[in-house]
Amino acid sequence: MKFIYYPGCTLKNKAKNFDIDARNCAKILGFELIEVDDFQCCGGVFTTSADEIATKLSAVRALKAAKKAGLPLVTVCSACHNVIKQTDHAMKNDPVFADRVNGYINDGDDYHGETKVYHYLEVLRDITGFDKVKEKVKYPLDMNVGAYYGCLMLRPGAVMETDDPENPQIMEQLIKTLGGRPVDYGMKNECCGGYVTVTDPGFAQKRSKAVYESAKKAGAEIIVTACPLCRYNLTKNGADIPVLYFTQLMAKALIGEKNER
Amino acid sequence: MKDKNELIKEQILYQSGVNVRKCMRCGKCSGTCPGYDEMEYHPHQFVYLVETGDIEPLLKSESLYKCLSCFACVDRCPRGVEPAKIIEAVRLTVIRQQGKNKLTPDDIPAVIDDDIPQQALVSAYRKFTR
Ligand code: SF4
Ligand code: SF4
Numbered sequence: 001m002k003f004i005y006y007p008g009c010t011l012k013n014k015a016k017n018f019d020i021d022a023r024n025c026a027k028i029l030g031f032e033l034i035e036v037d038d039f040q041c042c043g044g045v046f047t048t049s050a051d052e053i054a055t056k057l058s059a060v061r062a063l064k065a066a067k068k069a070g071l072p073l074v075t076v077c078s079a080c081h082n083v084i085k086q087t088d089h090a091m092k093n094d095p096v097f098a099d100r101v102n103g104y105i106n107d108g109d110d111y112h113g114e115t116k117v118y119h120y121l122e123v124l125r126d127i128t129g130f131d132k133v134k135e136k137v138k139y140p141l142d143m144n145v146g147a148y149y150g151c152l153m154l155r156p157g158a159v160m161e162t163d164d165p166e167n168p169q170i171m172e173q174l175i176k177t178l179g180g181r182p183v184d185y186g187m188k189n190e191c192c193g194g195y196v197t198v199t200d201p202g203f204a205q206k207r208s209k210a211v212y213e214s215a216k217k218a219g220a221e222i223i224v225t226a227c228p229l230c231r232y233n234l235t236k237n238g239a240d241i242p243v244l245y246f247t248q249l250m251a252k253a254l255i256g257e258k259n260e261r
Numbered sequence: 262m263k264d265k266n267e268l269i270k271e272q273i274l275y276q277s278g279v280n281v282r283k284c285m286r287c288g289k290c291s292g293t294c295p296g297y298d299e300m301e302y303h304p305h306q307f308v309y310l311v312e313t314g315d316i317e318p319l320l321k322s323e324s325l326y327k328c329l330s331c332f333a334c335v336d337r338c339p340r341g342v343e344p345a346k347i348i349e350a351v352r353l354t355v356i357r358q359q360g361k362n363k364l365t366p367d368d369i370p371a372v373i374d375d376d377i378p379q380q381a382l383v384s385a386y387r388k389f390t391r
Contacts, residue, residue: 048350150331194384199363
């Protein structure tokens with residue numbers, strides 16, 4: 001199966017391993033990722049204000065590229081996923097917003113939410129199937145893993161529809177598939193502090209600490225995430241266990257340690 | 262003629278799309294907010310003060326920059342009020358004025374380290390500048 005792939009700005013730079021492992025694992029699992037031509041940064045966060053158009057255009061362009069190719073769109077970064085899903089939802093359900101965006105782009109091919117958007121984890125669960133992933137595991141993980149969702153992948157739940165926002169299981173399912181032991185902990189769907197790390201680092205530190213302490217207390221030996229900002233905040237703010245992208249964890253199990261970067 | 266306060270209120274209600282009258286003041290949004298300890302005005306107070314039109318104190322408050330846009334208040338409000346959207350609209354009212362950006366290019370070098378992801382900077386820019 002083929003997908004239009006939107007890696008986002010951070011995966012081209014500070015989170016290269018997140019991207020490389022996503023591509024390598026896709027090859028092993030038999031799905032093809034075709035990178036969106038000349039994609040622009042999604043902007044990292046969705047602006048909820050009704051009169052904001054400009055900040056949502058890059059997401060619309062990615063959605064339109066997939067529509068044109070007649071393929072679903074796939075993301076790996078939680079932030080890109082959130083912005084693209086929320087924008088898609090607005091294009092589908094808010095006719096005033098959609099009219100203004102389509103009028104602005106004005107290329108004769110209006111967009112009204114035709115593209116199906118998947119997070120990479122959803123592809124594993126809903127298209128490949130975790131049973132098929134399991135068949136490809138060469139080096140089963142033998143460790144306690146804390147799945148860290150944060151906020152962007154799950155909320156708003158009515159729009160994201162990735163999983164139950166109060167008790168998500170999709171990463172736990174992946175961890176089990178790879179031979180690891182998921183640990184459950186209270187802070188797995190609470191925010192790491194996000195972008196206030198830029199303006200108020202002390203505040204971000206408190207939030208991040210609450211997250212990794214909660215995971216450690218539950219017995220996690222490592223934490224996995226789908227968000228470069230979560231990874232940065234937890235690591236920078238003193239997590240003394242490794243914080244990896246979920247694609248790195250997959251690469252460990254499917255390809256082996258040699259692959260680690 | 263409408264006074265300035267009423268116009269600001271109308272603008273905030275339009276931008277956020279929130280119906281503040283649905284709020285039953287249960288405080289659940291504030292109870293679940295990870296920014297609670299840092300905020301002078303909490304999510305339920307934003308909703309209340311916008312409803313009553315007492316917006317001036319909110320415009321001056323640092324609380325505008327303590328919201329993480331984590332949407333916990335949005336998903337957990339039993340009445341579907343979406344307080345985060347009110348906070349965003351109030352913040353935009355402020356930062357869209359000349360010279361009111363919370364973050365300027367001069368602030369950036371001090372916060373950059375080797376590992377900071379682009380995502381952090383673009384997100385902070387999007388939330389704190391016009
Ligand atoms: S949770 Fe909803 S109903 Fe309760 S105080 Fe907050 S906004 Fe109002
Ligand atoms: S979106 Fe903002 S106000 Fe709402 S719970 Fe998160 S930090 Fe608090």
